[in-house]
Amino acid sequence: MGAKxxxxxxxxxxxxxxxxxxxVLNIHEHILTxxxxxxxxxxxCIADFKIKDLKSYPDGHxxxxxxxxxxxxxxxxxxxxxxxxxxxxxxxxGSCAYEGCIPALSNLTTKDATFDxxxxxxxxxxxxxxxxxxxxxxxxxxxxxxxxxxxxVKSLDQVxxxxxxxxxxxxxxxxIWAVLQVIVGALLEGQPLPPAGAIVGAGTTALCEECERExxxxxxxxxxxxxxxxxxxxxxxxxxxxxxxxxxxxxxCGALCPSVGIGCRGCYGPPEGVIDQGAKMLSAIASVxxxxxxxxxxxxxxxxxQEVVDTIADPAGTFYRFSMAHSILRRVKNGKxxx
Amino acid sequence: MSEQFEPVIVGxxxxxxxxxxxxxxxxxxxxxxxxxxxxxxxxxxRVDPQFVLKAFINGADGVLIAGCHPGECHYLNGNIKxxxxxxxxxxxLSQWGIEDERVQLQWASASEGIILAERVNKMTEEIxxxxxxxxxxxxxxxxxxxPIPVKEK
Ligand code: FES
Numbered sequence: 001m002g003a004k005x006x007x008x009x010x011x012x013x014x015x016x017x018x019x020x021x022x023x024v025l026n027i028h029e030h031i032l033t034x035x036x037x038x039x040x041x042x043x044x045c046i047a048d049f050k051i052k053d054l055k056s057y058p059d060g061h062x063x064x065x066x067x068x069x070x071x072x073x074x075x076x077x078x079x080x081x082x083x084x085x086x087x088x089x090x091x092x093x094g095s096c097a098y099e100g101c102i103p104a105l106s107n108l109t110t111k112d113a114t115f116d117x118x119x120x121x122x123x124x125x126x127x128x129x130x131x132x133x134x135x136x137x138x139x140x141x142x143x144x145x146x147x148x149x150x151x152x153v154k155s156l157d158q159v160x161x162x163x164x165x166x167x168x169x170x171x172x173x174x175x176i177w178a179v180l181q182v183i184v185g186a187l188l189e190g191q192p193l194p195p196a197g198a199i200v201g202a203g204t205t206a207l208c209e210e211c212e213r214e215x216x217x218x219x220x221x222x223x224x225x226x227x228x229x230x231x232x233x234x235x236x237x238x239x240x241x242x243x244x245x246x247x248x249x250x251x252x253c254g255a256l257c258p259s260v261g262i263g264c265r266g267c268y269g270p271p272e273g274v275i276d277q278g279a280k281m282l283s284a285i286a287s288v289x290x291x292x293x294x295x296x297x298x299x300x301x302x303x304x305x306q307e308v309v310d311t312i313a314d315p316a317g318t319f320y321r322f323s324m325a326h327s328i329l330r331r332v333k334n335g336k337x338x339x
Numbered sequence: 340m341s342e343q344f345e346p347v348i349v350g351x352x353x354x355x356x357x358x359x360x361x362x363x364x365x366x367x368x369x370x371x372x373x374x375x376x377x378x379x380x381x382x383x384x385r386v387d388p389q390f391v392l393k394a395f396i397n398g399a400d401g402v403l404i405a406g407c408h409p410g411e412c413h414y415l416n417g418n419i420k421x422x423x424x425x426x427x428x429x430x431x432l433s434q435w436g437i438e439d440e441r442v443q444l445q446w447a448s449a450s451e452g453i454i455l456a457e458r459v460n461k462m463t464e465e466i467x468x469x470x471x472x473x474x475x476x477x478x479x480x481x482x483x484x485x486p487i488p489v490k491e492k
Contacts, residue, residue, distance in 0.1 A: 108434060108435075152479065274389075275389060276388075276389045276392055278431070279387070279388040279389040279391075279392055279428075280387075280388075280389065282388050282424065282427050282428060282431060283387055283388050283389075283424055285427070286420065286423040286424040286426075286427045286428075287384075287420045287423065287424065289423050291423070292419055292422065292423065293416070293419060294409045294410035294416065294419065295410075296409070298409065298446075301409060301419075301422065302422070302426070305422060305423050305426050306426050309423070309426045309427045309430055310430070312427070312430070314434075315427060315430050315431040315434065316431050316434035316435060317434075319431065327392075328389065328392035328393055328395075328396050329392055329395060329396055329435060329474060329478075330478075330479060331478065331479065332434065332435040332436045332478075333435060333436030333437060333474075333477075333478050334436065334478070
């Protein structure tokens with residue numbers, strides 16, 4: 001990089017909702033600084049860039065690429081490889097790129113079932129000819145192609161090497177700004193970068209550390225879904241029987257959801273030292289259930305506990321809402337002859 | 340005909356009762372299926388559900404958790420917590436298409452070598468009927484893309 005040359009920034013979306021792009025704009029007036037400091041060289045959401053522009057850059061041309069979105073299809077994967085090649089620093093930006101997030105919830109089912117729901121059997125669908133997207137379609141003018149839709153949604157680091165992870169759905173503006181400052185400091189003033197593979201823009205402990213609700217010893221008789229109760233404004237939500245993933249989620253957002261009475265959904269992923277957020281949550285929540293003791297007959301014990309366990313609706317979808325792709329097993333079994 | 344499928348069952352046995360039951364099964368020369376790969380833990384309550392998932396991704400066909408009978412846990416109620424976790428884990432795993440027979444819980448006191456051995460035999464048969472799990476190749480492979488490398492952290 002020449003003395004006067006600005007560092008180059010790119011941002012790209014793979015399988016995502018676009019909220020991550022908005023979160024970058026959400027850093028408010030700092031966005032002007034971003035524009036001042038960086039040369040934006042690829043950012044399809046906000047300006048007209050083409051893939052051929054990207055391809056024409058020499059390798060390593062981009063200093064920082066914020067990659068958001070999961071790897072849902074072959075195009076996402078191709079773009080991940082291309083951006084990896086063209087970027088010095090590749091950041092898995094947001095929960096989708098980091099750990100699969102909402103798109104990866106479809107790892108709880110199969111590609112065929114997803115297509116069925118989206119294109120065929122759905123009250124809002126009118127598709128009498130049962131048309132579903134094909135990878136190759138022949139028309140008079142020639143062949144039309146679509147990317148291959150994978151059976152399994154993957155995180156960015158499952159297809160390319162990732163330098164940093166910035167968790168959150170979406171990441172919180174102060175955290176984004178802090179991370180950008182570190183990167184700018186490194187690029188312009190030679191300050192040290194965080195160690196490779198680090199999770200940046202977040203804490204290391206569990207979210208409960210940031211949560212201001214009052215915590216007592218936890219003991220829960222049954223679980224409630226959010227519509228069933230009006231939570232007490234000051235007490236720990238989990239103690240009130242509301243599933244709150246705070247105990248198995250990384251701090252960093254400032255406990256925004258619990259502060260307004262909604263249990264943590266877990267979008268910052270697992271805290272330091274935990275591989276599988278869902279399994280950890282499952283473990284924690286089961287041990288605070290206040291049901292069953294040694295005095296009971298074994299059958300009674302099992303029945304009583306099962307009753308309480310069954311008040312947790314959709315445990316896989318709840319505990320793995322954001323981390324399915326990064327979970328130990330990554331997807332569910334399809335039944336016979338998996339593919 | 341191809342050879343009979345020999346399931347691999349990872350067993351988490353607590354130090355105070357069920358591991359001793361397994362020891363007793365050995366010293367008493369009780370014959371049982373060679374499918375169990377025992378791992379000694381201090382208490383069945385030490386079995387983090389992550390261990391079970393890790394066993395599966397690394398090739399286990401089944402996981403057996405064994406502990407002291409309720410009321411006899413060396414740490415008072417570790418095994419009650421185990422039972423709660425186990426039931427919630429089963430609810431979760433059923434959403435993952437993992438059959439109930441693949442994750443089992445058995446209480447066995449130090450004198451119940453025979454009970455543990457019988458459970459291993461029964462579980463081995465049940466899993467043999469289900470067939471191999473082979474999560475890594477069968478579930479994660481064949482994705483229309485290269486198989487995902489396992490990252491050990
Ligand atoms: S010591 Fe055996 S189950 Fe706790």
